[in-house]
Amino acid sequence: xxxxxxAFVPGGCSFFTVNLLERRQTLLVDHIAAxxxxxxxTLHNRPCTIDAFVVLPDHLHAIWTLPPDDxxxxxxxxxxxxxxxxxxxxxxxxxxxxxxxxxxxxxxxRFWEHVIRDEADYARHVEYCYINPLKHGxxxxxxxxxxxxxxxxxxxxxxxGDWAGEIEQSGTYRS
Numbered sequence: 001x002x003x004x005x006x007a008f009v010p011g012g013c014s015f016f017t018v019n020l021l022e023r024r025q026t027l028l029v030d031h032i033a034a035x036x037x038x039x040x041x042t043l044h045n046r047p048c049t050i051d052a053f054v055v056l057p058d059h060l061h062a063i064w065t066l067p068p069d070d071x072x073x074x075x076x077x078x079x080x081x082x083x084x085x086x087x088x089x090x091x092x093x094x095x096x097x098x099x100x101x102x103x104x105x106x107x108x109x110r111f112w113e114h115v116i117r118d119e120a121d122y123a124r125h126v127e128y129c130y131i132n133p134l135k136h137g138x139x140x141x142x143x144x145x146x147x148x149x150x151x152x153x154x155x156x157x158x159x160x161g162d163w164a165g166e167i168e169q170s171g172t173y174r175s
Contacts, residue, residue, distance in 0.1 A: 006113065008071035013051065013116040015125040018077060019059040019108045026057035027106065031088060032147055035060075038083035046076050051122075052129040055147035056136060061129045063116065073113065081107045131164060141166050 007014075020027060028035055035055060043050070048070070051063040064073060085106050116122045133145035142150055142164045154161045 006074065007115045009066075009115055010071045011066055011068035012071060013063065013065040013122065014073060015114045015116060015128075016062045016064070016073070016077070017059060017112040018062070018081070019111075021105060021108050023058045027088065028055050028060060029057045029147060031084070034087035035080075035084050038080045038087065041083055042076050042079040046070075046072075046079070048073075048076065050149065052126045052153075053149045054129040054132050054145070056133060056138065061132055063122070063125055063129065077111055130159075134164065 032055060039053075047067060049065040051065055053062045054060060064076075066073060088106070114125070116125060130142050130148065130150045133139050133148065134142055139145045141162075142148075143154070143161050150159070150163070153159050154163075
């Protein structure tokens with residue numbers, strides 16, 4: 001079994017990518033209310049600051065800052081995935097291995113994380129969250145994607161509503 005290494009930094013700030021198992025599905029945006037509820041329920045019991053968040057049809061990106069005495073982001077992702085999975089109708093295929101481990105067939109088992117190193121790294125990752133729906137060809141303007149903390153940051157005056165302007169897509173992007 002692989003030895004996955006995580007950087008557990010109390011009070012740390014990290015960027016995450018979390019994927020559905022079947023990358024061509026649209027469960028996350030089709031059931032956005034369930035995902036929001038799963039996130040709210042998790043963070044109510046295990047608070048942290050959501051610095052950025054973007055939900056795409058088959059994956060999401062987030063930047064979280066944990067409380068000073070806490071480094072356990074893994075439990076938060078496990079709970080979000082679990083609450084979301086339980087909120088959905090039971091239609092997914094589950095392999096024998098996942099059934100034996102009592103794992104739903106919706107999510108990839110793990111997630112990717114990156115510890116934010118400095119202000120420039122933080123800014124790059126926040127902008128990556130903003131631009132991701134555009135990069136995937138879902139919209140031509142960042143402000144047109146509804147499932148993003150970009151809108152919260154515009155309301156707070158952190159970024160202008162026309163940030164990144166309008167982009168003309170040339171070619172396709174495959175994840």
